[in-house]
Amino acid sequence: MSEKVEELEAREEYEMTILDRVSDRIIDAFASFINIFKKDWRRRNQSKIKEWKLMAYAMNRSPPALLGLFIVIIYIILGIFGPYMAPWSYDFFPVNYNFSTQLAPPGSTYFLNVTTIENGYIVHYTTNIHYLLGSDVYGRDVVSILLAGARTAFVLDIFIILIGPTIGIILGLISGYYGGKVDETIMRITDMFLAFPGLILAIALSAVLPTRIQNFLNAHTWAQTLMLKLFALHARDVNNLGKLLAVFVALVIVWWPGYARVSRGSTLTEKENLYVEAARAVGLPTRTILFRHILPNIIGPILVMITMDFGGVILTEAGLSFLGLGAVPPIPDWGNLINQGSQYFPQAWWLVAFPGIVIVTVVLGWNLLGDGLRDVLDPRTRRSLEFKLKKKSKGGESSA
Amino acid sequence: MEPVLKVEGLRKYFPVKSLLRTIGWVKAVDGVSFEIYPGETFGLVGESGCGKTTTGRTILRLIEPTEGKIVFNGKDVTQLKGREMLWFRRHAQIMFQDPYSSLDPRQTVFNIIMEPVKFHGIEVDDPEEFVIRLLESVGLNEMHLYRYPHEFSGGQRQRIALAKVLALQPDFVVLDEPTSALDVSVQANILNTLKDLQKKHGFSYLFISHDLGVVKYMSHRMGVMYLGKLVEVGPAERIFDNPLHPYTQMLLSAIPIPDPELARKKKRMEVKGEPPSPINPPSGCRFHPRCPFAKAGLCDKEEPPLVEVEKDHYVACWLYGKA
Amino acid sequence: MPEPIIEIKNLRVYFYTYAGVVKAIEDVSFNIYRGETLALVGETGCGKSVTSRALTQLIESPGRIVSGQVLYHRDDGSTVDLLKLNDEEIREIRGNEIAYIFQDPHSSLDPLYTVGYQIGEAMEVHGKVKNIKEGIGRAVNILREVLIPDPENRVRNYPHELSGGMKQRVVIGIGIANNPRLLIADEPTTALDVTVQAQILELINELKRKYNATVLLITHNLGVVAETAQRVVVMYAGKVAEIGSIDQIFHNPLHPYTVALLRAVPNPLKKIEKLESIPGTVPNLITPPKGCRFHPRCPFAEERCRKEVPELKEIEPGHWVACHRY
Structure with a gap:
């Protein structure tokens, strides 16, 4: 009977802003969308939906996080449509x-x-x-290059983050869960990678890799087509892809060890929880335990790290291009633009300033979003917010 | 009657490592044998570090035993592989002490209960109905179906854990201190539910606890463990009425009795020392340094065997057997 | 007529958390008499620990002592209200005249210092010894008092070199180092094994007799209460439910909560057919039930219980209960 009382208390009401209503709509729409494919999904996941909504409320109350989200959304839109929005083609x-x-x-x-x-x-x-924003040494319009360069940055960003951390997380999970010799082996390899400063390793790799990648591309037309489509480049730039992809491979290799470390650490603590042992007692295979039970429980901090690294990748990639590695003209690239500008600085200040502002803004956007997510994903901070939102009339006196 | 579970000479040694070298062994479980019959609760009591929890986990092969036989429904569990191991996993279950970490916080109650059912390929017509029925049998209801563990109190979480165990319809359940993290009023509730379920489904329990009162309430037969060995085994009533081993006597005289009159009348025995480390346990009878009846030259030299002193009542003590 | 050493009057402690105001202790009054062992019993979250800490203002933010008095009658006949003292004054009393023993011996000792140093420090702070060196010398005697074998060598041990029981003895040693008038033991044996628990309880009793100290024992274990205390205060959801001698509480419990609690504990020496459990759960102290806080779980609850808060009434000499049935 007292359970009933609890049930009543659980149905709280919150003070809503317009943003909250918007985010509610979006989440509801998403839930309805899944509901079409999975019967009863919405009802079965009502707790999850409620949690998402709370996360959105928390986000809505953090202006920096919203600003970050806004910048990131713009970045993603430009990353996809940028080349088509550019007034001039990048190779004109x-x-x-x-x-x-x-x-x-x-x-x-x-x-x-x-x-x-x-x-x-x-x-x-x-x-x-x-x-509008000046031109580079080839007389190319900086606005167009920035727009087209968004695609280059975005594609590199997405794929490096999709591949690097995934490798790292899988290795970390395995390493942390099995322990012993497996752990030793994986972690020593990770240490080897971590022992090199990431940028230096990336520089070394981007110097070595291009020819091999170029040879591979020349041998496989499908890979050529795919890459050209992805980066929105013209067919005659095929021979410039080698250097660009070298940066990509180099950054993937540099990017996983950090994640292996972090996820191994979290796995070590998480596997001490009894639910892992309970899963073993039921007979579940290790794969299921790792990916269905441990991974969702350690993913929070990793997601924050990933968000921040979206900015990190852009920065590192720009740095490499600045050093003359990676994208070469005519491939549109922000870092490369700055590289050109550095030779004519301060006369052609716009070649440094505008790409610089763009890079800083995007990186800041990802970092603000990451910071916001950290608060949103942490159940403690979210819970405190949950209570703050409760309608005053409901709980009697609210906190002082 | 055939026992559901028969443990023979079970041993589990953990290596003590120093700089990658094994410098010794923690003899957590050192030659434990007992049987559990259908529909029976076998209580295992002892102080922390006596190996009772390790025994429970080794029986389920959550920890690989160093030595010994575990016969479950006629099959030696230590030899099982593949399909047969899955059969064992389905029919022998465990419920843990800490309700706060034994449920995956990212799964709904429905998923927590259904995952093992699906995995073991148990046919269920209507999964939702099935889970609701289980929840009701442990005192929860359908409102709790799609909630997450953090929305429940400790007692309710133990109920969810119990429903999960029930879902597989096991023959045998290891209950590893299932109530020691709970308040007394909630504890009574869970213990009663466990008893009712046993009556209804005929489960066998291995009930591990350090609380003698709870063990007495729950168990038909019980074993007292000291430093990895069983020192006394017998019907619970008999052990409480007539403890034979000096350690059991010491334990019984040490437990606080929630009744001032009985407490004043209780015969007291001086409690000497603290349990020694299981890394280098004392020679001979492991209890001899704390035992008021220890005989030099015998108890510190030779290990006493477990002998039947009265019907079904076994003791490992030189007071009751000849060398 | 026993004279009180501590009189707690209408004590209120609230915790101002983000979730709302947790009314941890509401209107708690009871006396601690000189030379007795008083047990404070209740389940998790009933406010027993908070009460004991509030005595010497050991309440940390977000908690606050909202109102009430704690009158401390010194041996010399003077009386002070402990809640009115400033930081400096209360620190002089805390650890000196009123000492604490906490639950977990593993975390209440500093791993970086020897046990002798820690005992010596406790004495030096209150000016019982001139310097730490002298304190460490005196620590040997204290370790002997708390029955630690080979105290001359043990005094130089670090906490990690001692077993759980030994550590708790050291903690007790720190507690009695200044010969306190009131010893507050907060779940002193919960983290220990039964045999060690028996030894520690025996030790506390022994020391109490020897120094003629008063002990406030906080525990959830009714067995420990029955074996060590003379009087009991039963708390439920931040309020006192019942006060009485152990015989009154165990043989003639009046409050339905006390009755239920006693029936829920398995007694290892008796044959128990069926344990009785208390339905429902402990209430949330942000919005506690109106009227009697136990009414949602009480089998005898009537209309009045839902509206009026029951007063603490003396039913027989020394036996107080807060229930509308009496």
Whole structure:
């Protein structure tokens, strides 16, 4: 009978803002969407949905996290559609038609007398090019390069984060769960990788790898097509892919050991919990125990780390391009733009300033989001918020 | 009657390591033998570090035994592999002490209970109905179906753990201090539920506890463990009325009795020393350094065997057997 | 007529948490008489530990002592209200005239110092010895008092070199180092094995007799109460439910909660057919039940229990109960 009382108390009401209603709608819509495919999903996961909503409320009450989320959403949109939004193609070199377009300052406009080959015919036309944020050494519009470069950064970012941490987490889980010799082996290899400063290892790898990758690409057309599609590049840039992908491979290799360390540590503490032993007592295979029981319980802090690393990857990748490794022109890349600009600094300040601002903003966005997620995913902070939100009329006196 | 479980000469030694070298062994369980019959509760009592928990886990092969035989329904568990091991996993279950860590916090009650059922391929017509029925049998209801463990109190969590055990319809359950993390009023509730379920389904329990009162309430027969060995085995009533081993006598005189009159009348025995480390247990009878009746030259030299002193009542003490 | 050493009057302690105000202790009053062992019994969260800590203002934020008096009658006849003293004054009393023994011996000793140093320090702080060195010398005698074998060598041991029982003896040693008038033992044996528990309880009794001290024993174990205390205060959900001598409480319990509690504990010396359990759960102290706090779980609850808070009434000499049935 007192259980009934508890039930009543559990149905709390919260003070809602517009943002809360919006996030509620989104979550409800998502739940309905899954419900179409899985019968009864919504009812069975009502606790989970409620938790998601609470997470959203927590997020809605943290302006920095919202700002981060906003920046990240813009980044993702530009990462997908950027190349198509760019006014000029990344491999259109105005400098060929009008030499004074080289390093044009922001706000200037130039007249171009263009001659190109289209479908086998020589075409002549004239056009104006307006440089809102200036141009680079090839006379390319910085706005266009920034937009197209968003795709490069985004694709590298997503795939490095998809692959690196996954490898790390799997190795960490195995290492932490089995312990003993397996653990020793995996962790010593991890240590070897960690012993090198990440950037230096990445530099070494990006210097060694390009030719091999290029050879592989030349031998496999499907890989070529795939990569060109992914990075939204034109077919004639195939030969420049080697260097770009070298950075990708180098960063994946540099990125997993941290995750192996962290997830091993969490696994070690998590496996001491009796539910792991209970799962063994039921006879569940190790695979199930690792991925269905341990992983969801250690994923919180790792998710925060992943979010922060989305920014980290952009920064490192830009750093490598700045050093002249990785993307080479004409492949659009933020770091590369700064690399060009560094030679003409401070005259062509815009080549450093604008890509710099973009990189800083995106990295900041990911970090703000990561920080916000840390609070949202921590049940303690979320619970405190849950109580703060409770309608005053309900609980009688609220906290002082 | 055939025992459900027969343990013979069970030993579990843990290595003590120093700089990758094994420098000694913790003899957590050192030659333990007993049987458990269908529908019976066998209590295992002892102080911390006596090996009672290790015994429970070794029997279920959650820890591999160093030596000994564990015969479950006629099959030697230590030799089981593959399908047969799964059969064993289904029919022998465990319920843990700490209700706060024994349920996966990321799973709903429904998933927690259904996962083993699905895994063992037990046919259920309507899973939801099935789980609700189980929850009701342990005093919870359908409102709790899709909740997460953190939404429950300690006692309720133990009930969920119990429902999970029930779902597999086991023959035998190891209860590892199932109530020691709970308050007395909740404890009484869980103990009664356990008893009722035993009556209804005919389970056999191995009930591990350090609380003698609880063990007496629950057990038909019991064993007293000291430093990895059983020192006394017999019907629970008999052991409480007439403890034979000096250690059992010491334990009984040491437990506080919740009745001032009985407490004043209780015959007291001086409690000497503390349990020694199981790394280098005393030679001969392991209890001899604390035993008021220890005979030099015998108790410190030779280990007493477990002998039947009266019907079904076994003691390992030189007071009751000849060398 | 026994004279009180401590009179607790209308003590209220609230915890101001994010979840709301936890009314941990509400209107608690009882006396501790000179030379007795008084047991404070109750389940987790009933406020027994908080009460004992509030005596010397050992309540940490977000907790606050909201109101009440704790009158301490010194041996010389003077009386002070412990809750009115400032930090400096209360520190002089705490650990000196009123000493604590906490539950977990493993965490209440500092692993970086020898046990002798820690006992010596306790004496030095209260000016019982001139310096730590002298204190360590005196510590040998104290270790002998608490029946630690070979005290001359043990005094130089670090806590990790001692077993659980030995550590608890050292903790008791620190507690009695300054010859306190009131010893507050908060679950002193919960972390220990039964045989060791018996030894520690025996030791506390022994020391109490020897120094003519008063002991406030906080425990959830009714067996420990029956064996060591003379009087009992039963607490439920932050309020006193019943006060009486052990014989009154164990043989003639009046409050339905006490009755239920006693029936829920298996007695190893008696034949028990069926344990009785208390339905429901301990209430949430942010929004405690109106009226008698036990009414949602009480088999005798009537309309009045839901509305009026029962007063503590003396039913027979020394036997007080807060229940509308009496």
